[in-house]
Amino acid sequence: MNLSKITIWFFCILQLMGVSACAQKATKKITEGNVLIVYLSRTNNTKTVAEIIQDKVGGKLVGLELVNPYPENYKEIVAQVDSENEKDFLPDLKTQINNLDEYDIVFLGFPTWDMQMPPPMKSFLTNYNLDGKTVIPFNTNAGYGVGSGFKTVKALCPNANILEGYSPKGVIERDGILFVMEGEKLIEVERQVSEWLQKIGIKTK
Secondary structure, three states: OOHHHHHHHHHHHHHHHHHHHHHHHHOOOOOHHHEEEEEOOOOOHHHHHHHHHHHHHOOEEEEOOEOOOOOOOHHHHHHHHHHHHHHOOOOOEOOOOOOHHHOOEEEEEEEOEOOEOOHHHHHHHHHOOOOOOEEEEEEEEOOOOOOOHHHHHHHHOOOOEEOOOEOOEOOEHHHOEOOOOOHHHHHHHHHHHHHHHHHOOOOOO
């Protein structure tokens, strides 16, 4: 075998090894140890979606809490959030995550407030570096959609691999409807979540 044939054979072997390694990485099973599900929920609808995701993929569930909680009154919280958004104010989080490096995949769940991502989730994304991680947003809203929320995820996680988000209709708190993720609605959302996870390539249990 001459030198040129040996060289070609050598590079072919290297190529095959590279393809094999990529294939193994692509099909790596997502385990509970590397999935983190962070959510903010006022009316428990986003929390319910977060729990559905955890049931299907495993992982650790973390609900964001504030040092100074928002008021219970709907009009008061709307006024406060409007003010925070106008001033780009980021509230302090009571929730602390000390082992973020252990997680490769981070689900981010939040409702739509003022057609935006809520300030507490902005606080989380500002305080924690998600560079190099796979970030998957999900949202609940009153029927008006996610607003600019998913765009904000991309803006605050510029070096993360951001997958397609999921956003079902949740509640209309201004009309006193505080919880809808039950009965037939819950069954429908569970089906949608399964389809969404399959679509974005996330292996389920």
